[in-house]
Each structure stands twice: as C-alpha cells, then as structure tokens.
Amino acid sequence: MARMPKLGGKSVSGKKLPEFTWNADLIEFDGPLVSLFKSDRDADALFVWVDCDRYKNRWCIVQVVRSNLRGYLNAEIALRDLFEQAGDLYFFDVGPSGRRSNFVVSTIGIVPQSYLPAADSMLDDSVATDAARRLASEGTSSCVFNLDGELYLDDISAIPKLIQQLYSFHYGLTHSYRPAVRDKLTEIMGKWRGGVNAVNIFTGLKSVIPSIHRPQITELHYASPGHIKLDALPDLTQHIDAALNRISDDQNFERMQELYSSIYDYFKREELSGFDDVDVSKATQITNRQSGDLEGFFNVFFDALGWSSYSDSFRGLDPSPLARMRVLLAYYRRLRQLREFVGQGKLRLQS
Incomplete structure (x- = not known):
C-alpha cells in the first residue's frame, strides 16, 4: 500500500x-x-x-x-x-x-x-x-417564554441561563439512548458519588448537544409584555414549562419545599454532602440503610415533579442513589430560581 x-x-x-x-x-x-x-x-x-x-x-x-x-x-x-x-x-x-x-x-x-x-x-x-x-428526525420549532414586569439587565442574563441549564438536564434524560449523551451523563454522575461542582452537570451536557438541538434565541422582545422566542426541541421546553407550572402552584411548592427541607435535614444528620455547589474532597461512602432512604426520597421527588417516564432511564445511569439525589437537588434549585421570576411577574407561564 x-x-x-x-x-x-x-x-x-x-x-x-x-x-x-x-x-x-x-x-x-x-x-x-x-x-x-x-x-x-x-x-x-x-x-x-x-x-x-x-x-x-x-x-x-x-x-x-x-x-x-x-x-x-x-x-x-x-x-x-x-x-x-x-x-x-x-x-x-x-x-x-x-x-x-x-x-x-x-x-x-x-x-x-x-x-x-x-x-x-x-x-x-x-x-x-x-x-x-x-x-x-428531531426537528426544532419556535418555543416562547413570555416576559413582563420590570426587567433589569441581570434578569435578561439569568432567565435564559436557567432555561438553558434545565433544557440541558431534560436533553440528557430524554437522549440517554445516544451513546455520547449516556456516556457523558454516566461520567458526570460517577464523579458525583464523591461530589463535584453542580454546574458541571449542565455544562457537561452542553458538550454533547449538537447545534441543531441547542435552544437558539430567534427573538428577544420586551415591551411589557415581551418574550424570548427560541428555536428549540419543543418537547424539552414543554418539560420545563410543566415542571415550572407544578411548583408555581403554592400548595405544590409548599410540598416540594417540605420535601427539600426533609432531604436537607437528612443530609446534615447523616453527614452527607450535596446541597452546595462546592467540591467534595473525597468520595462519600453510604450504608445500605442510607441507600434505601435516598431511594425513597428519589421516588417521592420524581412523583412530585411528575417524571414517572424518566424514572427507569435515570436509574440506569448510575446505581448510586446519592449521585442521583445530588443531580435532582441541583435541578430543583435552578427550577426554584426560575419560579421566583414567575412570582415577581417577570416570567409568565404558557398555561
């Protein structure tokens, strides 16, 4: 040759x-x-x-x-x-x-x-x-997030960033059948057995989202009311909207906050890390009892968010309920931040 x-x-x-x-x-x-x-x-x-x-x-x-x-x-x-x-x-x-x-x-x-x-x-x-x-086969389409009220420059920065992070999370779960996505999720969650900066799961997933699936801003308009118009995968923005709808209901939000507080108290009592966006110096070993407790929290959390269709695929990514729980907590913190914009009248729900 x-x-x-x-x-x-x-x-x-x-x-x-x-x-x-x-x-x-x-x-x-x-x-x-x-x-x-x-x-x-x-x-x-x-x-x-x-x-x-x-x-x-x-x-x-x-x-x-x-x-x-x-x-x-x-x-x-x-x-x-x-x-x-x-x-x-x-x-x-x-x-x-x-x-x-x-x-x-x-x-x-x-x-x-x-x-x-x-x-x-x-x-x-x-x-x-x-x-x-x-x-x-997966085509994007126009997706709209409505804006209103008094918006400041940092609001315009924070809202799209939070939407992007939640979108990346849902992309990872719905596309875990793709080897590149599954491998990246498994890699990230494996690191979370010992703890890793929470931002890494969202930035890590961005690395395996091709441009044709990334949410692209096609129009940004604010005139009270206004909107952010994205060219994105519609089922993913619908997942975000559905989760936001759930916790924007005061009774549902109160139940979610009680659940979050219960998990927080459990983590403190059991000396587990996972609530702060900081690195953990060494891996956290959990007992069979703790594993069972965390699995129970995981089930309640998924039910509260209405994610039954995600449950099996999410479990398949990492056998450690601690890693899975840390990821869910990171997601919830960002969803809760987005809810604050709804409460302030700066972000309006679709339904």
Whole structure:
C-alpha cells in the first residue's frame, strides 16, 4: 500500500485546535467514515476519513454551522458543499495507538482531489447510520417564554441561563439512548458519588448537544409584555414549562419545599454532602440503610415533579442513589430560581 501524499498547507500544533467531543457516527463502513463532533467553543465539526496507508489513517476536520448541519442531515446539502463552505480544512493522521499527529491546515483548492467528496455526496438512507437518521428526525420549532414586569439587565442574563441549564438536564434524560449523551451523563454522575461542582452537570451536557438541538434565541422582545422566542426541541421546553407550572402552584411548592427541607435535614444528620455547589474532597461512602432512604426520597421527588417516564432511564445511569439525589437537588434549585421570576411577574407561564 502506497504512503499517503504530503499535504499542501501549513503545519500546526494540535494543541492550538479546540478540544472536540464525539457526538455520533453518521456514516460507517468497517468503522466510522463521517462523525459529528462538538468543540469546546460550542461549534460543530465533521470528522471525515479521507485516506490511509499501512501505518496511519488520515482525517479531515470540517467545521459546519447549524443550518448546514441540519441541511446535511436532511439530505438537502452534499458533504462536498460543506467542504467548500468550511474555509480552512484541518487534517491529521491517526496511528494504531490512536494518537493524532501531523496536523495541517489547508484549503479546498490545494488538497488532493481524491480527498474531496463527490458532488452528489448526500447523506441519504442508503449510507446514513441509525444515529444520523434519529438526529435528522428531531426537528426544532419556535418555543416562547413570555416576559413582563420590570426587567433589569441581570434578569435578561439569568432567565435564559436557567432555561438553558434545565433544557440541558431534560436533553440528557430524554437522549440517554445516544451513546455520547449516556456516556457523558454516566461520567458526570460517577464523579458525583464523591461530589463535584453542580454546574458541571449542565455544562457537561452542553458538550454533547449538537447545534441543531441547542435552544437558539430567534427573538428577544420586551415591551411589557415581551418574550424570548427560541428555536428549540419543543418537547424539552414543554418539560420545563410543566415542571415550572407544578411548583408555581403554592400548595405544590409548599410540598416540594417540605420535601427539600426533609432531604436537607437528612443530609446534615447523616453527614452527607450535596446541597452546595462546592467540591467534595473525597468520595462519600453510604450504608445500605442510607441507600434505601435516598431511594425513597428519589421516588417521592420524581412523583412530585411528575417524571414517572424518566424514572427507569435515570436509574440506569448510575446505581448510586446519592449521585442521583445530588443531580435532582441541583435541578430543583435552578427550577426554584426560575419560579421566583414567575412570582415577581417577570416570567409568565404558557398555561
């Protein structure tokens, strides 16, 4: 087998490129050929296999924007078009150990023609993986959160941030069938056996939400009343709205607060951590009795939020009821903050 050609372009250090997180394989044949990745800069990229020799495989990183990714998944835009619109193309080689090397930044005009996809390189059903088809089938639509009352700059910052965090949580639970999402949730919750900053579960999940599923602000209007209009997965915003509706009812909120206080008292009495957004220096070992108690709290909490459909999938992510309880507490604290905006008349419910 002939060695791969030397690439035209500029050699770069791999350390200067973003960190990429695998999201899904879109085309496979004896291994992945086109895969979707997410960078630590919240940008999507396709990793496309282009060549190999007896020693290494060569890949191309093709940066892709939200609209083009959606078009490619829907078989409306060819892979060749994504190469042409990406601007800089980044190549690297991978050896048997999995180590990446020989990073080169190039442009479409000077790379070997054999590295470029055909003009009709559509992601149709004949080549798409099940993961690609499922990503394509989940369409976003317009979702609205109504604003009112006296809003300040920090309110405009806080409300979308809380919505984003709750959205990430629901995305994780409803998409735990996807290996990338499930692995990230399992990783985060595993760390929570010993405690970790609560923000990490929400920021961690963002790393496996492709741009086509992220809530994108399409309109921000405030004129008493106003609104935040998002292009997002409608079932996830409905989950947020339903949970907010539940605790916006005074009687339901009082019951939730009593439950929260009971769990808080239990954690203090049993010398367990999990209420503050701080790191815990060592793992917390729990007894069988504590495990049973926490499992009971978990069941009551899920019933109170009306999440019976989530219960089994959430349990499957981590066997530790302490880790699961910590995650629920982190979610509830953020939901309660959003409720305060409802009580102040700054955020109005849909129903």
